[in-house]
Amino acid sequence: MKKNLIILLVTLLTLNISCTIRPKSTLTPTNNAGGYLLEKINSKGNPTNISGTIYDKLTGLPLSHSVVTMGCLKVKTTESGEYTFTVNGPLSVKVFLSAISVGYLEVETRMFDFKTDAIKCDFFLVEDLRPLIDCVEIGGLSN
Structure with a gap:
């Protein structure tokens, strides 16, 4: 019985590790431990x-319910963490994308151009470990 339990645990652990999505290549670093992969297609x-x-x-x-921003445009991600912007016609300006989710640090891309028909950008966010401050409980301070 103990041997079967160990085999089951090892199998589940192996499945968990193999199903975890890891970046296929090196992430472009940002101002925090997060990063992104940008591919022009x-x-x-x-x-x-x-x-x-x-x-x-x-x-x-x-990460579901996250927000991706491009300039003044914002979109929310789906339940599976996916987002899409559709831009009609070619853009002659450089832009950057940013992604944020509650409890995570924001990740911004570098500026890039639209000399392509499709752009795929996956974001990899890290948790924001800074403590939340409840402003009501801070005595002696006012606006």
């Missing part, structure tokens, strides 16, 4: 699509 289509997924860097699991 020539699909020869119009409009330009910018899409990707937001992941927890430590677990590799997708």
